[in-house]
Amino acid sequence: MLSKGAAQAMKDTKHKKAKKAKGSLRVGLVAADPLRILGLQTIFPDGGPVEVVPLSVPGALDASGVSLILIDSACTDHIFELLATFRRTRPRFRLIVLGLEEDHDHIQRIIGAGAKGYLAHSAKESEIRMAIDVVQDGSVWAPRKVLARLLESTSAGAETPAGPAKAPKFTQRELEVLRLLAAGHPNPAIGRELGIDVATVKKHVGNLMRKVGVDNRIALSVQAVNQKMFLGR
Structure with a gap:
């Protein structure tokens, strides 16, 4: 039979493992x-x-x-x-x-x-x-x-939506996010690099996709590289 202290220690260990597994x-x-x-x-x-x-x-x-x-x-x-x-x-x-x-x-x-x-x-x-x-x-x-090939094959034959008359303008923070995104960094890594939370990163990525006229991160990162968007305007 376990002593009271040993039983409590075992209970604490199980609790810690469960807590780690949950996260x-x-x-x-x-x-x-x-x-x-x-x-x-x-x-x-x-x-x-x-x-x-x-x-x-x-x-x-x-x-x-x-x-x-x-x-x-x-x-x-x-x-x-x-x-x-x-x-x-x-x-x-x-x-x-x-x-x-x-x-x-x-x-x-x-x-x-x-x-x-x-x-x-x-x-x-x-x-x-x-x-x-x-x-x-x-x-x-x-x-x-x-990724570029997949993007091209996906858009092949589809109508190209009318884009803005002028090239999109980005804020300084959006350019920072775009550079890291184009380099292949996920949202948490971008957040750590720029000192912002993941929700803010997602908001910036959403704004970037809207300005560029694409509906996913792959298209955004490929266009950013091909058109050198992260170099600023």
């Missing part, structure tokens, strides 16, 4: 290679802001408590069929594919099939962390050339 982002991981699983768990240890939850292919479709799933394409010969199944049955899940391929055409197919991000097996820890932040923010993580 952490649970990321599912579908991978067959134990080293891949261990590597991700090393990057995101227990008790941190991100909790890695190993999943099987069928188990991932019924996963609860996760909104983002990393899928190692090496664990299946049918990655496109798997992405199609997620897209059809679990559209709320944000998916990031891990793979050996670094060919832009292949990555574009992965994103086009429903993934919100693609990471090469050789990706650094900083890239993995940033990709998760960006995708969790609701944007897409992929090489800029792939």
Whole structure:
């Protein structure tokens, strides 16, 4: 039988774990290679802001408590069929594919099939962390050339809305946000860099999209780079 002090200590430990779990982002991981699983768990240890939850292919479709799933394409010969199944049955899940391929055409197919991000097996820890932040923010993580292609294919054949007669004018703060956004930084990182909260960052991003005449962050960042908008007017 536990002493009163030991019982209280155990209760406090459970409370702390529950509190940490409540505030952490649970990321599912579908991978067959134990080293891949261990590597991700090393990057995101227990008790941190991100909790890695190993999943099987069928188990991932019924996963609860996760909104983002990393899928190692090496664990299946049918990655496109798997992405199609997620897209059809679990559209709320944000998916990031891990793979050996670094060919832009292949990555574009992965994103086009429903993934919100693609990471090469050789990706650094900083890239993995940033990709998760960006995708969790609701944007897409992929090489800029792939994003530009996707943007072009999405807008191809669509009528171009009449834009403003003059080039958009940005405030100094909007230009600062735009530079960081174009560099691929997610909202929390932009907020930390500029000393503002995430809600304010989102407000600036919304204003930027309205001024540029686009309806998503991908189009905004691609146009910002292509037209060098962050250099000011």
